[in-house]
Amino acid sequence: MVARGIKHFFLFAKAVFGALISLTGLFPTAFADGVVADPHRFDHAIAAFEAADKASMPEPGKVLFLGSSSIRRWDTARAFPEIDSINRGFGGSQTSDCIYFFDRIVLPYKPTVIVLYEGDNDIGAGKSTEQVVKDFQTFAKQVRVKLPGTKIVYIPIKPSIKRASLWNKMENVNQEVQTMAAIRKGLYYADIATPMLATGSPPDESLFAKDGLHLSDKGNALWASVINPVVKEALGE
Incomplete structure (x- = not known):
């Protein structure tokens, strides 16, 4: 028995x-690096985007802001009034989630430019530098294949108070993508990290909300000052 x-x-x-x-x-x-990140945890959020699109589908050719809570919590329409944009941020997301849901939250909009912020939660969840870079390359390939001509503005992983111990890994990812952007047509690097560290590491706490991770209004204003000219460059303005 x-x-x-x-x-x-x-x-x-x-x-x-x-x-x-x-x-x-x-x-x-x-499941890379032993880290489980089931994309279906975002089914409700993605369905909400699709419901909004069904009610009023955005015109094609806009600038798409895509990424985790740093995008979701940001009033990008207000921050970039001169840019015709869509915000499709979903908090807690990783690069792999943008890959998985690409056909549902990127492709339908046929964006001229994608402004991407991912990688923060990837490293926070324990993924390696190599895996995060590989995932970004996979996302960039999706754009090249399915949306030829669409530009990518990459927002590097931000230094933060809460994740200060992970900054070395995050910085390695940023350096890899910055190197790619220097040689790859259609990929732009909006360096928000350098000015955030102007007063040293970890960065000035006034740039953050109380949790030490998400940005304050001051932090968002700093980001906008860096990202706006890069997006306009990508748009050919």
């Missing part, structure tokens, strides 16, 4: 392991 129970346990464990392996094939970046 005991032997049969042990056998059933191992068969069950084998089945579970096989299912996990199968899932990693479906979501190759979701």
